[in-house]
Amino acid sequence: MLYKKILKPMLFRMDPEKAHHLTIDGLHTASKLPAGQALLRRLYTVPRCPELECTVFGIRFPNPVGLAAGLDKNAKAVRGFSSIGFGFMEVGTVTPKPQTGNELPRLFRLPEDSALINRMGFNNVGADEMAQHLEEAGRYTIPVAVNIGKNKTTPNEHAEDDYRACIRRLYTYADFFVVNISSPNTPDLRSLQHGDDLSRLLAAVQDEMQLQHGRHGGASKPILVKIAPDLREEEITYIVQAIVQSGVSGVIASNTTIAREGLIHHHKGEAGGLSGRPLTERSTRLIHTIYDATGGKLPIIGSGGIFTAKDAYDKICAGASLVEIYTALIYEGPELIRRLNQGLRELLHKDGFRHISEAVGSAHRR
Numbered sequence: 001m002l003y004k005k006i007l008k009p010m011l012f013r014m015d016p017e018k019a020h021h022l023t024i025d026g027l028h029t030a031s032k033l034p035a036g037q038a039l040l041r042r043l044y045t046v047p048r049c050p051e052l053e054c055t056v057f058g059i060r061f062p063n064p065v066g067l068a069a070g071l072d073k074n075a076k077a078v079r080g081f082s083s084i085g086f087g088f089m090e091v092g093t094v095t096p097k098p099q100t101g102n103e104l105p106r107l108f109r110l111p112e113d114s115a116l117i118n119r120m121g122f123n124n125v126g127a128d129e130m131a132q133h134l135e136e137a138g139r140y141t142i143p144v145a146v147n148i149g150k151n152k153t154t155p156n157e158h159a160e161d162d163y164r165a166c167i168r169r170l171y172t173y174a175d176f177f178v179v180n181i182s183s184p185n186t187p188d189l190r191s192l193q194h195g196d197d198l199s200r201l202l203a204a205v206q207d208e209m210q211l212q213h214g215r216h217g218g219a220s221k222p223i224l225v226k227i228a229p230d231l232r233e234e235e236i237t238y239i240v241q242a243i244v245q246s247g248v249s250g251v252i253a254s255n256t257t258i259a260r261e262g263l264i265h266h267h268k269g270e271a272g273g274l275s276g277r278p279l280t281e282r283s284t285r286l287i288h289t290i291y292d293a294t295g296g297k298l299p300i301i302g303s304g305g306i307f308t309a310k311d312a313y314d315k316i317c318a319g320a321s322l323v324e325i326y327t328a329l330i331y332e333g334p335e336l337i338r339r340l341n342q343g344l345r346e347l348l349h350k351d352g353f354r355h356i357s358e359a360v361g362s363a364h365r366r
Helices: 002-012 016-032 034-044 078-082 127-137 156-170 189-193 195-216 233-246 277-294 309-318 327-332 335-350
Strands: 054-056 059-061 065-067 088-094 107-110 115-118 144-148 176-180 223-227 250-253 273-276 300-303 322-325
Touching (some): 016 034, 016 107, 034 078, 065 335, 078 127, 088 176, 127 156, 223 233, 277 300, 300 309, 309 335
Parallel strands (some): 065 088, 144 176, 223 250, 300 322
Antiparallel strands (some): 054 059, 115 273
């Protein structure tokens, strides 16, 4: 209860973005000290649970609960996040060149809605500095994905050059990559999800991954695509077909939403992507649709509005092999990771499953 009783009240009195930076800097500093890292593990380590250990797209995950992209944008606190019980994490979104992002303020809490709205705009230090941070982090104890995007000034017709550049610079540091084409905060980025732009971009990304694999050797590295929740059914069908045809390893469903139905907080009118509790059912429905459209053959990471083990389990039963959290971590603290894993184990046993893989997509078989 350290977070809810002491840290959260302090952080929630601060500007949200300042609190964000303080958290990342604090985890970074604590994890550099042996005593700090030991303390984090003692407070938050998730006990090993064989029923929850899984292998997805060739990578072994100690548990299915990961950290979504956007919190550790610059891979500054990889050691810290690795010490609090996550089964994996995403860093980024990173772009080839550094960029400052959109004007302040650009991050808003909506406590009554258990939500956040952000219009950060891919603010990050760029691929070169992220590579330095990952180098300094050393050997990771959990899989780390690098979420990649394009610079705001890069027109869509040259977007593939930016994604290629990120892969080239960061290939040796990532366990897998995530192509972000669904943030609502970079102008025209979401249009890359449609038409020939998507097929061309994924072909270029796959080509670059193969080039880097040939250059560096070792096992080939997966690449996933992160899509938006604000898609019509026919759009989802087309996007999924293009993703499958490209040979991409999987999909993350989903990014933030631009919808605002049902919100009550006075920040509800702020522009940007909405995350948290209002996204729970929307993202689960998207996972269900993708799993159904692919016959369960395309691995899915479920993200959006996971606050309880039941939220995570619903996404797994809908078709997700792994899940990610972000907004709930802000509201509930690191203790949530242990609760989610414990709750998932109990829900598996309740339904008669011996391993989490048996629950994936089970809603389609009932």
